[in-house]
Amino acid sequence: GQSLEQPSEVTAVEGAIVQINCTYQTSGFYGLSWYQQHDGGAPTFLSYNALDGLEETGRFSSFLSRSDSYGYLLLQELQMKDSASYFCAVRGGSQGNLIFGKGTKLSVKP
Amino acid sequence: DSGVTQTPKHLITATGQRVTLRCSPRSGDLSVYWYQQSLDQGLQFLIQYYNGEERAKGNILERFSAQQFPDLHSELNLSSLELGDSALYFCASSVVGRGRGEKLFFGSGTQLSVL
Numbered sequence: 001g002q003s004l005e006q007p008s009e010v011t012a013v014e015g016a017i018v019q020i021n022c023t024y025q026t027s028g029f030y031g032l033s034w035y036q037q038h039d040g041g042a043p044t045f046l047s048y049n050a051l052d053g054l055e056e057t058g059r060f061s062s063f064l065s066r067s068d069s070y071g072y073l074l075l076q077e078l079q080m081k082d083s084a085s086y087f088c089a090v091r092g093g094s095q096g097n098l099i100f101g102k103g104t105k106l107s108v109k110p
Numbered sequence: 111d112s113g114v115t116q117t118p119k120h121l122i123t124a125t126g127q128r129v130t131l132r133c134s135p136r137s138g139d140l141s142v143y144w145y146q147q148s149l150d151q152g153l154q155f156l157i158q159y160y161n162g163e164e165r166a167k168g169n170i171l172e173r174f175s176a177q178q179f180p181d182l183h184s185e186l187n188l189s190s191l192e193l194g195d196s197a198l199y200f201c202a203s204s205v206v207g208r209g210r211g212e213k214l215f216f217g218s219g220t221q222l223s224v225l
Contacts, residue, residue, distance in 0.1 A: 031212075033212075033213075033214075035214075041218075042112065042200060042216035042217060042218050042219060043153065043200070043202075043214075043216045044112075044216070045213045045214060045215070048212065048213065087152065087153060089153075091212070095165070095166035095167070096165075096166060097155055097158070097166045097167075097168055098143065098155060098158070098212075098214070099155055099168070100145070100152055100153035100154075100155070101152060102151070102152035103152050103153075
């Protein structure tokens, strides 16, 4: 089957850097994605890694190591508006299901 | 606005009843996904359709069914509802069903409350 593990909660202060880790188990791996969801809102796409390495998009970066079945989302220069839940998602398995982790709730403090 | 439309936004019903949730994907998107989100379970994948055909199935109960119509809108039918079915149901769409650089666009969800 497929499974993803990520921390349930992370707290950081404004202006800091935070890393949210994600480990996964799946067969037929296609890629690792990250989504952001604010309370009461819908998930929105942040990034996608199909190959090993770091992808940078503004203040957010995402990393993938396929040999370690591991990835992380790095958020720099944290702002209050970054307080949200962050989900990693992996597409894999025989049908290519897109499965989400349970999410990491990030709280940014002043 | 993601371009994905879900109706209704809120639904309150009783145990044993049947409801239908509707989703209109973004213009041009062929793939539709359904997810269930409850407080302690995160986003649970239910089912995916691609251009009218079922592409992948997750932990969808037998009481639940879905379909995608020729105009690409999709409906999720939930029957014999139980208290535990209360959750936020999301629909998402994407251009391709599988592949590199895929990005899902989520609707605003339907909040189902079973009383």
